Amino acid sequence: MKKLSKILLGTFFLMILFSTITSFNVVAVGDPDEVVEVPGDTYPAHIQTNTMTMFRFRERTQLRVEANVNLDVDFDCEALKIGAKDFALEIEGTEDLQMTMTCTEEQKELGLLMGYTYQIRNRNRYQYQEGFVVDIECDGTFTRARLSIRVTNENRVGQWAYYDEAKEEWVSVPTTIEDGYLTAEVSHFSTWTILIPDYTVLIIFVL
Secondary structure, three states: OHHHHHHHHHHHHHHHHHHHHHOOOOOOOOOOOEEEEEOOOEEEEEEOOOOOEEEEEOOOEEEEEEEOOOEEEEEEEOHHHHOOOEEEEEEEEOOOEEEEEEEEOOEHHHOEOOOOEEEOOOOOEEEOOOOOEEEEEEEOOEEEEEEEEEOOOOOOOOEEEEEEOOOOEEEEOOOEEEOOEEEEEEOOOOEEEEEEEOOHHHHHHHO
């Protein structure tokens, strides 16, 4: 019995150690260390290591960025169309990175329009109503990243999804609510947005 207890105890500590090693360094979206007011739509920024910087475009759209490496980011954000949104990007990398981040209300080139319904890779139907699309390009490699957007009554059941250019379709990823934000851990950058499950078909089937 004692031997079994020691084995179970050892297994428990190994699980804790593994969880600690593999967990994301940044556990939640916190208050920014710096706030930059941007009166226009574009802004070139240098973000220092481990410094959460919030860029507020036209006093509306807030983009928070933090990384464990230095970042040079060229922002392009159509804040007048997007309106009040609070988005956060956290990056874990091994070298300094150069990036571009383009934020739009819709993505017409990809067929992403407000109010439209889409069937994605898992064959489920989703609606686009978030009014926020972020296209991120990175010149360099990173270990992983976290995307977050503030939860509202409208997007509470939403999921982060990216556009697969090779297959020309949207792909949803596991999404959780953490400290009031819809959050997803990702291993690549692309065009990302929030899609809402369409329950219309299910309701009709039940009725």
